Amino acid sequence: DGNVYVFWHAPQPGNTNGEAGRAVFVAHSANDGQSFATEKLATPKPTGACGCCGMKGFVDAAGNVFALYRGASEVTNRDETLLLSRNRGVDFEIAYTNGWKLAACPMSSASLSETKTGVLAAAETHGRVFFIRVDPKTGSTSPPVSPEEKGKHPVVIGNGADEVLLVWTVGTTWGKGGDVAWQLYDKAGRPTPEQGRAEGVPAWSLAAAFAKPDGSFVIVY
Numbered sequence: 001d002g003n004v005y006v007f008w009h010a011p012q013p014g015n016t017n018g019e020a021g022r023a024v025f026v027a028h029s030a031n032d033g034q035s036f037a038t039e040k041l042a043t044p045k046p047t048g049a050c051g052c053c054g055m056k057g058f059v060d061a062a063g064n065v066f067a068l069y070r071g072a073s074e075v076t077n078r079d080e081t082l083l084l085s086r087n088r089g090v091d092f093e094i095a096y097t098n099g100w101k102l103a104a105c106p107m108s109s110a111s112l113s114e115t116k117t118g119v120l121a122a123a124e125t126h127g128r129v130f131f132i133r134v135d136p137k138t139g140s141t142s143p144p145v146s147p148e149e150k151g152k153h154p155v156v157i158g159n160g161a162d163e164v165l166l167v168w169t170v171g172t173t174w175g176k177g178g179d180v181a182w183q184l185y186d187k188a189g190r191p192t193p194e195q196g197r198a199e200g201v202p203a204w205s206l207a208a209a210f211a212k213p214d215g216s217f218v219i220v221y
């Protein structure tokens with residue numbers, strides 16, 4: 001429909017309170033990016049923003065707008081935060097938060113994708129990856145689903161059967177590569193026997209994944 005949304009986080013003007021003084025900004029274009037309205041705070045709530053964690057923006061087929069990022073309202077508050085706008089970016093609500101007391105930046109990333117029944121969001125907390133389902137019509141979210149092992153940098157996608165594939169990295173850290181791991185879940189969020197792990201994720205690299213028309217999945221790393 002010609003809508004383009006640009007998200008970023010930065011210190012609020014005049015605020016010297018470090019990461020707690022950062023905020024998520026959004027700029028909206030209604031003409032395919034030819035011009036943008038003046039940027040504004042995505043949410044007036046002082047969530048802060050973790051300086052090094054990756055943020056993800058997304059728009060679903062109905063025009064609902066999402067932003068998933070790690071807050072930092074205090075030094076020890078590293079809550080993964082999901083913003084949702086159901087009026088094409090005019091207003092955003094906090095649809096979900098996952099608390100994490102950590103006095104450091106975990107250098108995490110996030111993932112958003114769409115299925116026929118809603119939107120999937122994945123992130124990291126307490127050293128483990130997780131995903132949730134989001135109903136954009138109501139703003140409600142499911143309880144988080146997480147594998148047992150520790151991991152980072154999740155990617156979550158679904159197929160036409162409403163199965164969900166969660167992919168993540170294992171052992172990756174600053175300047176160090178590791179493995180890629182995956183787990184398939186049924187539409188109820190229960191793990192299936194389809195899971196695995198493979199070596200070969202280079203340092204500074206991430207995994208990607210997509211669903212094929214026949215419902216099978218492909219992982220790229």
